[in-house]
Amino acid sequence: MTDESFVSFGEQGAQLTYGSYLRLPQLLDSQHLESDPPAHDELLFITIHQVYELWFKQLLHEVTAARDAMLGGVDGGRLWWAQHLLARVHVIERTLIQQVDVLETMTPQDFLEFRQQLAPASGFQSVQFRELEFMSGAKDSSYLQRFKGITELERQHLDARLAEPTLWDAFLHVLDSSGFATGSDEEVTASLRTVAHDRDQHAVVWALAEALLQHDELAASWRARHVVMVERMIGAKSGTGGSSGATYLRSRLPVQYYPLLWELRSAL
Numbered sequence: 001m002t003d004e005s006f007v008s009f010g011e012q013g014a015q016l017t018y019g020s021y022l023r024l025p026q027l028l029d030s031q032h033l034e035s036d037p038p039a040h041d042e043l044l045f046i047t048i049h050q051v052y053e054l055w056f057k058q059l060l061h062e063v064t065a066a067r068d069a070m071l072g073g074v075d076g077g078r079l080w081w082a083q084h085l086l087a088r089v090h091v092i093e094r095t096l097i098q099q100v101d102v103l104e105t106m107t108p109q110d111f112l113e114f115r116q117q118l119a120p121a122s123g124f125q126s127v128q129f130r131e132l133e134f135m136s137g138a139k140d141s142s143y144l145q146r147f148k149g150i151t152e153l154e155r156q157h158l159d160a161r162l163a164e165p166t167l168w169d170a171f172l173h174v175l176d177s178s179g180f181a182t183g184s185d186e187e188v189t190a191s192l193r194t195v196a197h198d199r200d201q202h203a204v205v206w207a208l209a210e211a212l213l214q215h216d217e218l219a220a221s222w223r224a225r226h227v228v229m230v231e232r233m234i235g236a237k238s239g240t241g242g243s244s245g246a247t248y249l250r251s252r253l254p255v256q257y258y259p260l261l262w263e264l265r266s267a268l
């Protein structure tokens with residue numbers, strides 16, 4: 001082998017390394033246990049939440065771009081891109097649901113070794129999770145009052161999301177730009193029925209409606225998976241965030257991002 005054979009593609013500048021590109025020193029120094037002496041399972045608990053937050057960041061990136069592509073309407077020519085990104089969103093969401101299995105390898109008694117140190121921190125305070133809900137269509141400004149201890153920057157992010165068009169607003173624009181009436185719920189339902197019954201003409205609009213419904217269904221699956229895991233971990237105890245725990249979480253199971261897409265099923 002000659003020396004040249006060691007010079008591979010892209011190595012000429014030799015500035016970047018795997019670790020520096022991925023900021024591994026910072027990333028791998030971000031798991032700090034609260035328990036002392038260290039509880040064995042706390043690293044898993046921190047890691048899984050951090051992984052979720054990274055995926056939430058990616059989901060916000062994809063959902064924002066999918067929304068913008070739909071806001072271009074039919075004439076914008078980017079509806080294929082929205083479809084492509086929403087398909088990716090679904091795969092990430094399935095990953096998020098499956099990941100709960102990893103955390104369930106922790107037993108309730110091992111969790112109790114460090115649980116008391118966590119209050120009042122809670123997944124309830126996940127700003128990115130709430131941003132995703134807002135972007136998807138479930139805007140509820142009362143969460144801003146209920147959030148305690150979030151930073152000014154996080155509050156600004158939430159305010160901005162409340163003011164932005166949602167995926168549903170963008171989908172209505174797609175319908176509108178395809179010549180359909182969207183002035184009232186009744187008009188939207190009538191338009192959706194036409195789309196559903198004439199897929200030869202409206203294949204892309206129908207595909208986007210189905211992609212949104214899939215996103216909604218996967219969010220519901222996550223909520224259902226999370227609450228069952230919570231019951232397994234803490235039973236009927238209240239949450240570290242101060243809610244009634246599983247009772248609060250069960251009250252959120254009926255949330256639907258796109259009720260008109262669900263009602264359409266009955267109207268077909």
Ligand code: HEM
Nearest residue numbers: 052122123124126129230233234239240241242243245252
């Ligand atoms: C041992 C594991 C877990 C337990 C016992 C647990 C428990 C709870 C409880 C009781 C709540 C209600 C709010 C409260 O009073 O604290 C909650 C909310 C929440 N948790 Fe978890 N959780 C666990 C793991 C996770 C993980 C891994 C995530 C991933 C990010 C997560 C995300 C959330 C979110 C986003 C909420 C707010 C849900 C909503 O408002 O609908 N949780 N959790």
